[in-house]
Amino acid sequence: MRPARPHDLDQEGQSCISCNPPRHPRRLRPKAQGRISRPIPWEENPLRDLKLPDQRHPEKAHRPDNAQPKKPDWIRVKAPTSEGYKKTRDILKEKKLVTVCEEAGCPNVGECWSQGHATMMIMGEICTRGCTFCNVATGKPQALDAFEPGRVAHAVEQLGLKHVVITSVDRDDLEDGGAEHFAQTIRAIRHRAPGTTIEILTPDFLKCPPSALETVVEARPDVFNHNLETVPGLYPEVRPGARYFHSLRLLQKVKEMDPGMFTKSGIMVGLGEDRQSVLQVMDDMRAADVDFLTIGQYLQPTPKHHHVARFVTPNEFKGYETAAYGKGFLMVSATPLTRSSYHAGDDFDRLRAARFAKLGRG
Structure with a gap:
């Protein structure tokens, strides 16, 4: 039999070093040299301050600065101070609603809000596109808020709106582009404020199946608006994520699905287009049976x-208005300060009256 190994006692003679080796603090594995943690992409950063231009539009950081020319007298507007403006602002803030009036920096916000009018922007404040003309923030949006349609409807009721305009950011991250959310919002407003006419200003649903557009049209808004924004030759620079003829075809499809629904579209001028290209856009819109420009x-x-x-x-705008009416539009709004939803309620009444007159029912 093999003899037992003698114990190696420690200095105090209390414990065998061989049987009970001393414990040492756990040694940490040294970090791999050169390893860098993945930075959070700007579009996913939850700490972005969207009030700061460089954080609101980081996708435009590589672009050279363009001088901002002084606005002529016919563009300038007064700062909003009325009680009506404050009331509208407070209601929207209470309902935690986003408006395109603020997000896009609309010059008419003071006038519209003082009259209790606001264009509500659903599906968040962050867009998946990066159009070079637009002031809405770009990035990765948050999940849809299931309670938003109800809050919008409640605000419409509380403001006592006769006509409401609902728009949204582009949501290319959603399979239906947010079509069902649009439809739910329309239905919620119909329930809360049945006497209110509803105008929607939609994205192009470029990456969505045909059922997306069908979902929105079946909800029966009174006006379906989708803006072409500019002439086709400027799309690569101004609206790179969109397709001119897709947008045009979308408007045409709405009329094919529901011939009685009013369709509307708009463009901006001063981007570098010429008069002939604007007139061609008018012809394209009329070929798609668009009612309102x-x-x-x-x-x-x-x-x-x-x-x-x-x-x-202003004289050039007047010339565009005359040309558009000559091409058969039922309603035209062409002024320096015209925006998609500017005076939308009054314009809807005139639009409806123009259709009745055309049908001999005026």
Whole structure:
């Protein structure tokens, strides 16, 4: 039999070092040299301050600065101070609603809000596109808020709106582009405020199946608006994520699905287009049976956005209005300060009256 190994006692003679080796603090494995943690992409950063231009539009950081020319007298507007403006602002804030009036920096916000009118922007404040003319923030949006349609409807009721405009950011991250959310919002408003007419300003649903557009049209808004924004030759620079003829075809499809639904579209001028290209867009819209045309002056939000090529004069806008009516539009709004939802309620009444007159029912 093999003899037992003698114990190696420690200095105090209390414990065998061989049987009970001393414990040492756990040694940490040294970090791999050169390893860097993945930075959070700007579009996913939850700490972005969207009030700061460089964080609101980081996708435009590589663009050279464009000088922002001084606005002519016919563009300037007064700062909002009325009680009506404050009331509208407070209701929207209470309901935690986003408006395109604020997000896009609309020059008419003071006038519209003082009258209790606001264009509500659903599906968040972050867009998946990066159009060079637009002031809405770009990035990775959050999940849809299931309670938003109800809050919008409650605000419409509380404001006592006769006509409401609902728009949204582009949501290319959603399979249906947010079509069902649009439909739910329309239905919620119909339930809460049955006497309110509803106008929607939609994205192009470029990456969505045909059922997306069908979902929105079946919800029966009173006006379906989708803006072409500019002439086709400027799309690669101004609206790179969109397709001119897809947008045109979308408007045409709405009429095919529901011939009685009013369709509307708009463009900006002062981006570098010429008069002939604007007239061609009018012809394209009429071929798609668009009822209502809006034309307004492009205003540059920041130096990183597309430059203002020129300020179109009021007389030129008047010429566009005359030409558009001559091409058969039922309603035209063409002024420097015209925006998609500017005076939308009054314009809807005139639009409906124009159709009745055309049908001999006026």
